[in-house]
Amino acid sequence: MSVLGENTFENVLLKNQSVEITFGDGNKIKFEDCWLRDHCRCQNCYHADTFQRAKHILDIPDSRIGSFRFDKSELVIIWDDKHESSYSPDFLSQFDYTKWSNSRKLSPKLWAGPPVMEKVAKVQVNEFLNTEEGAKRVFQSILDYGFVLIEGVEPSLAGTEKICQALGGVQHTLFGGMWEFTTKAVHADTAYTNIALDAHNDNTYFTEAAGLQILHCLEHVNGTGGETLLVDGFYGATRLKEEYPEDYEFLTKFNVEAEFVETEHNHKYSAPVIRVNSDTQDLVQIRYNVFDRTAMAFEDGEKCRAYYRSLRNLGRYYQDPGNQWQFKLKPGTVLAMDNFRVLHGRTAFTGSRTLGGSYVSRSDWLDRARTLGLIN
Ligand SMILES: C[N+](C)(C)CCCC[C@H](N)C(=O)O
Numbered sequence: 001m002s003v004l005g006e007n008t009f010e011n012v013l014l015k016n017q018s019v020e021i022t023f024g025d026g027n028k029i030k031f032e033d034c035w036l037r038d039h040c041r042c043q044n045c046y047h048a049d050t051f052q053r054a055k056h057i058l059d060i061p062d063s064r065i066g067s068f069r070f071d072k073s074e075l076v077i078i079w080d081d082k083h084e085s086s087y088s089p090d091f092l093s094q095f096d097y098t099k100w101s102n103s104r105k106l107s108p109k110l111w112a113g114p115p116v117m118e119k120v121a122k123v124q125v126n127e128f129l130n131t132e133e134g135a136k137r138v139f140q141s142i143l144d145y146g147f148v149l150i151e152g153v154e155p156s157l158a159g160t161e162k163i164c165q166a167l168g169g170v171q172h173t174l175f176g177g178m179w180e181f182t183t184k185a186v187h188a189d190t191a192y193t194n195i196a197l198d199a200h201n202d203n204t205y206f207t208e209a210a211g212l213q214i215l216h217c218l219e220h221v222n223g224t225g226g227e228t229l230l231v232d233g234f235y236g237a238t239r240l241k242e243e244y245p246e247d248y249e250f251l252t253k254f255n256v257e258a259e260f261v262e263t264e265h266n267h268k269y270s271a272p273v274i275r276v277n278s279d280t281q282d283l284v285q286i287r288y289n290v291f292d293r294t295a296m297a298f299e300d301g302e303k304c305r306a307y308y309r310s311l312r313n314l315g316r317y318y319q320d321p322g323n324q325w326q327f328k329l330k331p332g333t334v335l336a337m338d339n340f341r342v343l344h345g346r347t348a349f350t351g352s353r354t355l356g357g358s359y360v361s362r363s364d365w366l367d368r369a370r371t372l373g374l375i376n
């Protein structure tokens, strides 16, 4: 791929309502006239200071290319309504479809079980908060493995909040912004107890689940247990696709309804357990939480049985201890995990245990990763 500022125009051919451009890096791309007019970057067509289009799509003339001229560094199109548009080779050469669509793909590194412990990043809090290199390591670990550990954090909600802000900002939900939870039943949810919680994704009952879940064990005294378990939701879905393709197909299409119900709230949402990108079929999100499922009616017995068979077959990968990483979160270490991919749970515990943390929206953490140059 050419370095920015090095590509050139080598040849431009007018072909009916499109132009075929050969660039200095040897690549050839065909542009339709409607696309070229829409991407005129003159001050009447584009607000360069806000990166926004200046015209409604209905106000972009349906014009034809009258003539054009070019040299190595500029292509000028004179439209049949006399408007002139200038393009650089670096701008246009971005729009090779394969290169453009690949530049938007994420590349998760699937994992199964404890070996991930050696791969996931463990970043000191000052490195994360005060250096670009540290911030890049944090977000790259989330992009690669779906989670990261940040160490040396002040074991308080305030100390944890600094991490949540740096990850993209605190996402407010019915549970609050920054939350601390214990076995005090402040919400009608088993998280606010001391029982074991099998691996799950949070917020399957929200129209958009939290992007990241941040957990920090602030204290655990006079008791045992309360170990965290993580499993790669994308690994399980990939195994299901290989070994039970019809169940994978079902879970990418069938809408499973989930709920969160308490006195002041009644959330419901229905969506596939496995969400894939409709263009690339790449995995986008896992919404696996068998505890928050609502009681559903089924169109027929076949769908009902497919629902149970496929949720069980997928659940076996997630419940397999060989695919899980189980560890004890200790005060000072913050776990940030991608709630669109990694399932989490905990073992039962005794004693007094306080967890602090927050959610961070997917938009906000991807925004940080993008501004660090890690993704497009
Ligand atoms: C994280 N915090 C304790 C605030 C809320 C927990 C809610 C858990 C819910 N059963 C779900 O899976 O979404």
Ligand SMILES: O=C(O)CCC(=O)C(=O)O
Residues within 6 Å of the ligand: 191, 197, 202, 215, 226, 227, 228, 344, 345, 346, 355
């Ligand atoms: O208590 C824990 O370690 C995790 C609780 C949990 O799964 C959640 O809050 O979603």
